Amino acid sequence: MRRIAVLNQKGGVGKTTTTVNLAAALAMEGHRTMVIDLDPQAHATLHLGLLPGRSGPSLYEVLTQSRSLASVRRQVAPNLHVCGSHIDLAGAELELLGTVGREVILRDQLDADVDKFDYVLMDCPPSLSVLTLNALCAATEVFIPLQAHFLALHGLSKLLETVHLVSKRVNRDLKVGGIILCLYDTGTRHGAEIIEDLEGFFDSRRTKAAPWADAKLFQTRIRRNIRLAECPSFGQSIFQYAPSSRGAEDYASLASEIQGRAPAAIWEVAEDRPADAAADASAA
Numbered sequence: 001m002r003r004i005a006v007l008n009q010k011g012g013v014g015k016t017t018t019t020v021n022l023a024a025a026l027a028m029e030g031h032r033t034m035v036i037d038l039d040p041q042a043h044a045t046l047h048l049g050l051l052p053g054r055s056g057p058s059l060y061e062v063l064t065q066s067r068s069l070a071s072v073r074r075q076v077a078p079n080l081h082v083c084g085s086h087i088d089l090a091g092a093e094l095e096l097l098g099t100v101g102r103e104v105i106l107r108d109q110l111d112a113d114v115d116k117f118d119y120v121l122m123d124c125p126p127s128l129s130v131l132t133l134n135a136l137c138a139a140t141e142v143f144i145p146l147q148a149h150f151l152a153l154h155g156l157s158k159l160l161e162t163v164h165l166v167s168k169r170v171n172r173d174l175k176v177g178g179i180i181l182c183l184y185d186t187g188t189r190h191g192a193e194i195i196e197d198l199e200g201f202f203d204s205r206r207t208k209a210a211p212w213a214d215a216k217l218f219q220t221r222i223r224r225n226i227r228l229a230e231c232p233s234f235g236q237s238i239f240q241y242a243p244s245s246r247g248a249e250d251y252a253s254l255a256s257e258i259q260g261r262a263p264a265a266i267w268e269v270a271e272d273r274p275a276d277a278a279a280d281a282s283a284a
């Protein structure tokens with residue numbers, strides 16, 4: 001079982017979009033996949049077509065009342081299951097203040113889970129709170145979505161420091177699996193500069209013992225694509241909503257790449273596309 005936390009304490013970088021659509025791609029390939037929505041905003045829950053609260057108990061009850069994951073999990077597509085969030089999760093931090101071992105509740109629940117999954121993807125809130133710590137203690141890998149943006153690296157040191165502390169003190173299995181460039185604008189000079197900065201950033205910090213020693217920048221880039229922004233409001237993944245869009249292409253490629261297969265390498269050929277498509281790269 002691979003347990004992946006999708007984490008960046010910044011909002012709007014593509015965590016939820018990546019969690020949901022990567023999970024959907026893996027499920028379509030036949031892997032048993034579970035999404036755990038740790039964000040009280042419940043965007044992943046909504047994106048997967050569930051109404052927070054209406055579909056019964058949520059991760060809130062798992063973290064604060066010891067309910068099992070199986071009892072709150074819902075199947076939303078073949079091979080795709082979700083443990084939904086609820087706005088009540090926002091209060092979990094305070095409610096758990098006096099609880100011993102509050103960071104490892106999710107890990108213990110995952111270990112005790114009766115069903116086995118090939119992939120567990122955890123969508124984190126935009127903070128380094130007890131909810132995020134639960135994801136980091138339960139995960140074996142961290143994926144960091146970044147927007148290719150001049151402030152992209154800002155906050156990355158803090159994020160890595162947190163991962164480092166968790167790996168040192170609680171979860172020795174934790175590794176940074178890789179960085180995913182999201183909301184990527186093809187063909188811009190700026191994108192290339194960010195990639196260079198990012199590689200430099202990691203190289204200067206790469207020591208053998210660091211949990212990011214083997215972290216890679218995934219070759220797959222998630223291009224800016226309006227279909228990806230539209231599909232959450234329909235409660236559908238990109239593969240249901242717009243299966244031939246660039247968004248679907250990119251997330252299918254990411255799913256291949258994380259399994260060690262070759263990515264689709266479609267990002268460099270954007271200029272070869274018909275002129276109308278090139279005119280608005282995001283419209284496909």
Ligand code: ADP
Pocket residue numbers: 010011012013014015016017018043126182183184222223224225226228229230232
């Ligand atoms: P986070 O979970 O990190 O806050 P989201 O995944 O919710 O980020 O993305 C932020 C916003 O950007 C959302 O409205 C989402 O629909 C949109 N978005 C994410 N990725 C893309 C993309 N590749 N192209 C276009 N819009 C995107």
Ligand code: MG
Pocket residue numbers: 015016017039043124
């Ligand atoms: Mg989100």
